[in-house]
Amino acid sequence: MNKRTSASPLQVTYIGGPTVIIEIDGLKLMTDPTLDPQGTSFVLNERVTETKLTGPAIMPEGPVDIVLLSHDQHFDNLDGNGRSYLKEVRTTLTTKSGAGRLNGNSVGLAPGESLVFSTPGGSSLEITATPARHGPAGVEKLTGDVIGFHLRVSGNHSFEIYITGDTVYYHGVEELARHINPAYVFIFAGAARPRGPFNVTMGTNDALDTAYVFPSSKLIPLHAEGWSHYTEHNSNLIEAFNILGIAEQLMLLKPGVRTSLTI
Numbered sequence: 157m158n159k160r161t162s163a164s165p166l167q168v169t170y171i172g173g174p175t176v177i178i179e180i181d182g183l184k185l186m187t188d189p190t191l192d193p194q195g196t197s198f199v200l201n202e203r204v205t206e207t208k209l210t211g212p213a214i215m216p217e218g219p220v221d222i223v224l225l226s227h228d229q230h231f232d233n234l235d236g237n238g239r240s241y242l243k244e245v246r247t248t249l250t251t252k253s254g255a256g257r258l259n260g261n262s263v264g265l266a267p268g269e270s271l272v273f274s275t276p277g278g279s280s281l282e283i284t285a286t287p288a289r290h291g292p293a294g295v296e297k298l299t300g301d302v303i304g305f306h307l308r309v310s311g312n313h314s315f316e317i318y319i320t321g322d323t324v325y326y327h328g329v330e331e332l333a334r335h336i337n338p339a340y341v342f343i344f345a346g347a348a349r350p351r352g353p354f355n356v357t358m359g360t361n362d363a364l365d366t367a368y369v370f371p372s373s374k375l376i377p378l379h380a381e382g383w384s385h386y387t388e389h390n391s392n393l394i395e396a397f398n399i400l401g402i403a404e405q406l407m408l409l410k411p412g413v414r415t416s417l418t419i
Contacts, residue, residue, distance in 0.1 A: 164416035165277065165313045170409035171212045174233055174344055174379040177220060178317070180309055182276030184220040186245075187319055187342070187378065189238030191215065198231040200350050206232060210382035213412030219244035222273065225262075226288065226321030226344070227302045228254040232383050233322060249283060251301040267303060267328075279311030287328035288321045291356035299356060306336055315339045315419040318370075322348075322379070324355055325362035333369035339419050340407075341370050344379035345393060346386035359388050360396040367397070367405045374407045 167179040174188040194211040223245050228234050234242075242248050248255075248262040249271070255264030263271070265285035273281045284306045290299035304321035318338040323329065343366055347359035357379055358366065367375055380390050390408055397406045409415060 164418075165279070165309070166315070166417045166419055167414055168376075168409060168417060169214070169414045170378070170411050171214065171216070172210055172411055173208075173382045174226070174322070175212070175238075176342065176378055176409070177216060178307075180275055180281060180307070181279040181311070181313065183222070183273065183281060185222045185224055186216065186220045187224050188226055188233040188321075189223060189241050190232060190235045190382075191237035191241055192235040196235060198235075200231075204350050204385070206350060207384040208232075208235070208382060209384060216241070219246070221246050222283075223248040223250075224283070224305045224319060225250035225254065226304060226319075227251055227290070227300060228258055229300045230322070232348075232379075232385070249285070249305070251285075251303050253301050265303060275309075275311070277312065279309050279313065282308040282310075284308070286318070286321070286332055288323035289326050289328060290322045291324060291351075292354050293326075295354075295356065298351060306332070306338070308336075313419060317342070318373070320344050320358070320366070322357050324358055325365040329366060330369055338370065338373050340376055340417060341366060341373045342376045342378055345377040345388065345390075346380040346383070347388035347392075348379070348383075348385050349387050350385040355387075357386075360392050363393055364396060364400060364402075367402055371405075373405070375405055376407050376409060 173190040252264035255262040267287040270284040286304040288302040307317040316338040348357040
């Protein structure tokens with residue numbers, strides 16, 4: 157983690173939960189907007205009510221250019237204020253089914269589909285939807301469609317970023333690792349268990365497996381703090397990575413602090 161410099165083409169600001177602002181060569185992106193205050197709750201099903209334990213570290217200053225929304229159907233990835241915020245941004249990239257529900261500025265992508273954007277600094281940004289599975293095999297009928305995002309920057313600076321979205325580690329992630337080489341992998345962690353005795357986001361084992369298939373990448377955890385249904389947190393990741401001797405692969409962001417990343 158480095159101090160901000162004007163020359164850096166990549167800055168990130170962690171908001172909380174799954175939400176981070178990523179600035180690439182002057183272009184602003186945000187992952188899954190969760191902007192409601194602490195204490196907000198919603199009923200997931202007849203047995204489960206999820207509660208937001210921590211509000212946003214900071215609120216965004218105006219709209220971003222692009223929202224990278226892994227899915228729209230769960231409140232811990234798109235809450236009330238986050239849904240309103242989507243109306244202000246230029247483009248929202250999400251699942252095909254999600255774009256149909258959200259309408260407006262939303263564009264649906266299936267895994268493997270890409271769009272290319274130009275940054276204010278003159279770089280080219282290719283955004284490709286990546287496969288994701290929001291829990292164990294067969295969970296799709298409960299959780300619905302989810303995607304992640306692969307970002308490839310070319311121009312004055314060339315680098316890649318991978319944002320997993322809400323997924324566990326499975327063959328789709330393993331296969332993706334054979335084709336991309338991200339400097340940073342933003343993992344949606346927390347071992348969320350909203351429906352039963354199974355994880356629907358990455359636990360420590362999933363994070364370690366992801367680190368193994370991306371050995372040259374720094375892993376930045378999101379979605380591990382701030383909601384009641386997360387059963388593991390950053391402290392668990394730190395302990396696990398230390399035990400396996402790969403602590404240098406894990407990078408924690410300080411909430412609310414704009415941070416330049418080395419590429």
